[in-house]
Ligand code: SF4
């Protein structure tokens with residue numbers, strides 16, 4: 001039968017020698033491998049004290065964007081949800097009322113917007129699909145949690161701080177200290 005890969009190895013079925021049957025030689029060989037690792041550079045990163053540098057194309061946690069006046073950009077068109085291959089995005093649209101022009105940029109906005117981070121594969125298609133520059137994937141990732149519900153991020157978790165009323169929080173979110 002033709003092999004699919006070249007990784008197949010033939011099993012060695014010959015009789016073990018005395019030295020092999022007492023396993024000391026194999027233990028010794030194993031210890032040499034272990035000992036060699038003492039002098040190698042450690043690949044483990046001591047997170048969270050130590051942070052690794054991300055690739056320039058890293059796609060992390062989503063952020064719902066605001067415009068320069070602090071208004072929510074999202075118009076609840078649903079294109080991000082349609083583009084999402086993992087069906088991780090759900091939303092409910094609402095009409096902007098008179099007097100809410102300072103809160104929402106468009107006449108329609110997302111009254112509820114949720115992303116299930118356990119479903120998300122961080123492909124970035126939602127960001128590509130958005131016609132309003134309302135969602136982008138940042139350079140942070142979802143922190144660990146003890147329950148599944150904690151990974152369903154609502155609008156309050158995703159919205160970027162308001163540049164007008166929450167300037168220090170915005171600077172912190174952007175990594176400017
Ligand atoms: S990054 Fe991909 S999988 Fe995650 S919400 Fe956006 S489109 Fe869906």
Ligand code: SF4
Pocket residue numbers: 073074075076077078079080081091110129130131132133134135
């Ligand atoms: S984030 Fe963008 S694509 Fe998604 S509903 Fe809002 S405006 Fe539409």
